[in-house]
Amino acid sequence: MIRNPLFRALVEREVKNRFLGGVLSPIWWLAQPLLSLGVYALVFGLFMRAPVPVQYGDSYVAFLAVGLWPWLAFAESVTRGATSLIAQASLITKTALPRAFVPLSTVLVTFTLNWLALTVIVILFALLGFKMHLSGILFSLPAWLALFFAALGFAWIVSTAQILVRDIEGMLGPLFMLLSFVCGIQYGIESIPAAYRDGVMANPFTHLIARMHDTYLSGAGASWVDAALLAGGAAIAWLGYAFFKRVAPHVDDYL
Amino acid sequence: MSEILLNVSHVSKTFPRIGRHGAGFAALARLLMAKPSTDGFHSLTDIDFIVRRGESFALVGENGAGKSTLLKIIAGVLQPSAGSAKRIGTVGALLELGAGFHPEYTGRENLKLSAALQGLTGAAFAAQLDSIIAFADIGEHIDAPIKTYSSGMVVRLGFALVTALKPDLLITDEVLAVGDESFQNKCISWMERYLADGGTLLLVSHSLYHVKKLTHRAVWLDHGAMRMVGSSADVSIAYQAFHEAKRAGAKQAALANDDRDASTLGQYAVTDLQLTDITMTGMTVRGRIKSRDGRRPQVALGIVRMDGTPVYGTTSEIDGFALRGAGSGAFEFALTFTEWSLLPAAYKLRAHAMDPEGMRVYDTVERDFTVLGDSREQGLVRLPHRWGA
Numbered sequence: 001m002i003r004n005p006l007f008r009a010l011v012e013r014e015v016k017n018r019f020l021g022g023v024l025s026p027i028w029w030l031a032q033p034l035l036s037l038g039v040y041a042l043v044f045g046l047f048m049r050a051p052v053p054v055q056y057g058d059s060y061v062a063f064l065a066v067g068l069w070p071w072l073a074f075a076e077s078v079t080r081g082a083t084s085l086i087a088q089a090s091l092i093t094k095t096a097l098p099r100a101f102v103p104l105s106t107v108l109v110t111f112t113l114n115w116l117a118l119t120v121i122v123i124l125f126a127l128l129g130f131k132m133h134l135s136g137i138l139f140s141l142p143a144w145l146a147l148f149f150a151a152l153g154f155a156w157i158v159s160t161a162q163i164l165v166r167d168i169e170g171m172l173g174p175l176f177m178l179l180s181f182v183c184g185i186q187y188g189i190e191s192i193p194a195a196y197r198d199g200v201m202a203n204p205f206t207h208l209i210a211r212m213h214d215t216y217l218s219g220a221g222a223s224w225v226d227a228a229l230l231a232g233g234a235a236i237a238w239l240g241y242a243f244f245k246r247v248a249p250h251v252d253d254y255l
Numbered sequence: 256m257s258e259i260l261l262n263v264s265h266v267s268k269t270f271p272r273i274g275r276h277g278a279g280f281a282a283l284a285r286l287l288m289a290k291p292s293t294d295g296f297h298s299l300t301d302i303d304f305i306v307r308r309g310e311s312f313a314l315v316g317e318n319g320a321g322k323s324t325l326l327k328i329i330a331g332v333l334q335p336s337a338g339s340a341k342r343i344g345t346v347g348a349l350l351e352l353g354a355g356f357h358p359e360y361t362g363r364e365n366l367k368l369s370a371a372l373q374g375l376t377g378a379a380f381a382a383q384l385d386s387i388i389a390f391a392d393i394g395e396h397i398d399a400p401i402k403t404y405s406s407g408m409v410v411r412l413g414f415a416l417v418t419a420l421k422p423d424l425l426i427t428d429e430v431l432a433v434g435d436e437s438f439q440n441k442c443i444s445w446m447e448r449y450l451a452d453g454g455t456l457l458l459v460s461h462s463l464y465h466v467k468k469l470t471h472r473a474v475w476l477d478h479g480a481m482r483m484v485g486s487s488a489d490v491s492i493a494y495q496a497f498h499e500a501k502r503a504g505a506k507q508a509a510l511a512n513d514d515r516d517a518s519t520l521g522q523y524a525v526t527d528l529q530l531t532d533i534t535m536t537g538m539t540v541r542g543r544i545k546s547r548d549g550r551r552p553q554v555a556l557g558i559v560r561m562d563g564t565p566v567y568g569t570t571s572e573i574d575g576f577a578l579r580g581a582g583s584g585a586f587e588f589a590l591t592f593t594e595w596s597l598l599p600a601a602y603k604l605r606a607h608a609m610d611p612e613g614m615r616v617y618d619t620v621e622r623d624f625t626v627l628g629d630s631r632e633q634g635l636v637r638l639p640h641r642w643g644a
Binding site: 005006008009010012013016017090091092093094095096097161164165243246247249250252253254 | 270271279280282283286287289327330331332333334348350351354355357359360364367368369371372376377
């Protein structure tokens with residue numbers, strides 16, 4: 001599929017879309033997550049003094065960055081994916097474009113940009129002397145891939161569902177905000193009262209974010225957890241594709 | 256028989272009725288269960304035809320007849336509710352010139368994605384790029400965003416891309432209706448060359464001239480159903496006749512008034528009118544006129560196009576012909592047209608019952624007839640002519 005020239009043209013266009021128009025566009029891919037990082041660091045790090053789990057060193061900003069960027073990649077992919085087909089309505093209703101490519105290119109570009117941004121930040125932090133393992137760039141890849149698959153599956157579902165039920169995109173924002181607070185991004189799981197901790201541990205994203213922390217901050221190597229995460233991600237992607245294949249050929253009637 | 260390029264088999268399309276804000280969970284659930292939509296707007300019903308290589312095809316029909324929907328199904332953009340459209344070989348679709356162009360990107364950038372959509376990529380695209388840009392003839396604008404283009408420039412770029420594709424089957428929707436005269440001519444001459452080189456065209460056009468010139472066979476769609484399928488010449492004549500009759504609606508009403516006058520007066524009335532031996536060169540008209548006062552009436556016979564444009568008319572009074580009495584106030588006549596030069600089209604013959612002085616029309620009766628043929632000459636009649644240098 002990556003070799004498909006049509007898909008490549010679509011990805012190229014998706015990348016250009018991000019950088020066209022605004023003055024800040026060329027640096028937005030880095031600036032936007034940095035702003036989110038700044039906001040969270042201010043609220044949770046400075047005001048609320050959220051403790052960094054001891055195994056992850058002592059820098060709250062480094063802890064936050066490593067968990068936040070993958071999460072933003074996921075949330076942004078699904079949110080952008082939700083409107084991707086509607087945004088390309090003129091293209092998909094007038095040309096025989098394979099429709100699955102549209103959400104796929106959105107998710108791929110969003111993940112690539114966010115991964116690049118975090119990689120730049122990780123290298124920068126390491127150079128500045130923070131406790132940051134460059135090996136994490138390699139060993140976090142399975143977790144990134146699992147997250148990518150999950151995002152793709154959800155994007156395929158919401159992109160078509162959004163056309164028929166236009167309230168979906170609006171519900172995604174609050175949903176993702178809630179989810180982000182219960183998977184250990186802004187504070188360690190230890191900060192959550194024991195009564196609720198089992199619930200949080202049942203959330204697969206908690207384990208995924210933990211793998212990000214482990215690989216980048218503690219220098220952990222490959223783990224069996226990766227395999228489980230990948231299997232879960234692939235299952236979501238497969239389900240999403242099955243959903244998409246059923247609904248997408250008929251969305252013209254509703255666009 | 257040459258190879259089949261397109262097989263449209265019992266295609267139907269129903270659009271669901273939807274509100275302003277999408278369709279809701281019910282529609283989503285229905286799609287997931289793969290249940291067909293039960294009610295809605297029936298855009299196409301049981302469309303069935305095949306297109307063979309080298310046998311260009313036209314779709315004609317009024318606005319809203321379902322032509323564009325059918326083309327979208329054929330191009331694989333839209334799914335039919337029932338039936339199938341099988342394409343064999345490469346298909347180029349030009350559903351709407353500039354479809355898929357993004358306003359923020361330059362002409363060159365847009366060409367790339369559009370070309371990829373039509374299967375022209377990589378080195379093949381690079382090799383064709385210069386000739387595409389040359390055909391579009393929009394100069395340095397090729398590197399400006401499409402949003403700065405005039406609509407004519409967008410059209411040029413869209414068609415220029417198609418010229419590079421040379422697909423087995425080219426699907427076009429009304430592309431000849433846009434652009435200025437010289438660009439239209441350029442497009443038509445390109446299409447003729449494409450057809451001469453063995454290309455096959457599936458054309459939607461309101462221009463019957465183009466239909467007759469560019470295609471061999473045609474389908475007439477009427478409210479989503481096939482009203483007629485046959486040679487382009489035959490379908491064009493029938494379709495044109497339908498339109499002329501429709502335009503003549505107002506005039507028909509006026510004629511109906513005359514008829515009512517005739518029935519109140521009832522002095523002279525056409526009681527029988529038959530057309531026989533209709534050929535490309537003539538026909539015979541036989542009729543009978545009832546005279547209430549027993550005096551010998553006159554008859555006027557006229558040929559008009561379906562929209563009422565007069566072609567020729569004469570009367571028994573002008574020609575000095577006396578109708579033959581057939582007893583009890585009935586008078587008969589017969590008129591044979593020999594060697595007429597009517598161009599192939601649908602016509603009406605009008606017979607008017609007149610008083611013996613040939614002063615006043617008392618009654619009018621019409622009969623439709625069609626002169627067959629596949630001439631592409633324009634106008635009403637063929638005027639004898641000779642070419643020379």
